[in-house]
Amino acid sequence: MKLQFVILALTLVVIACTKKEETIEIAQDAPITVDPEAEKSAIQQAINNYGIALIDGSADDIINVFTNDAVVLPNNNNAVVGVSELREWFQTLNLFDISLESQDITVFGDHAVAWTENSGMTKDPETGEDVPFNSKSLILLKKESDGSWKFYRYMFNDNAQEQ
Numbered sequence: 001m002k003l004q005f006v007i008l009a010l011t012l013v014v015i016a017c018t019k020k021e022e023t024i025e026i027a028q029d030a031p032i033t034v035d036p037e038a039e040k041s042a043i044q045q046a047i048n049n050y051g052i053a054l055i056d057g058s059a060d061d062i063i064n065v066f067t068n069d070a071v072v073l074p075n076n077n078n079a080v081v082g083v084s085e086l087r088e089w090f091q092t093l094n095l096f097d098i099s100l101e102s103q104d105i106t107v108f109g110d111h112a113v114a115w116t117e118n119s120g121m122t123k124d125p126e127t128g129e130d131v132p133f134n135s136k137s138l139i140l141l142k143k144e145s146d147g148s149w150k151f152y153r154y155m156f157n158d159n160a161q162e163q
Contacts, residue, residue, distance in 0.1 A: 039149075040105045043112050043141055046149045051100045054093070062090045066151045067142055073155040075135065094123040100137070110143040111152070118156065134159045 053061035098120035
């Protein structure tokens, strides 16, 4: 009986001390960020591409910066959801000069947040006059399976007028 108890105790000790293998599943399309500075550089390039597309006025180039399920929350306007609404909405813009200055870019795995300060000129659709603007943006970007960064959620509004 003592021998059986000792064997049982030793068996339990061996089982308790044995390291269990853990299986960690990683989605096939889940990107792994290796170099944060390279990721920030790629995100900055996506922001630059957006600015260039706005100046060029190409709806296709603008849409290419966004994910298919993107949401834009424009200043004093309703939410713009999805590619077809984005295309329609961007065709109403009359920008001809814009500067997007990144203030901060923070990467969280396959998502990132960027804050930009923006300035530029637009045309008033009613008068045709040049109108300056000064705004800020908060951009949530998503890393696509091909490694590119795209705008997933985008919100902007006017800065307070200087007194």
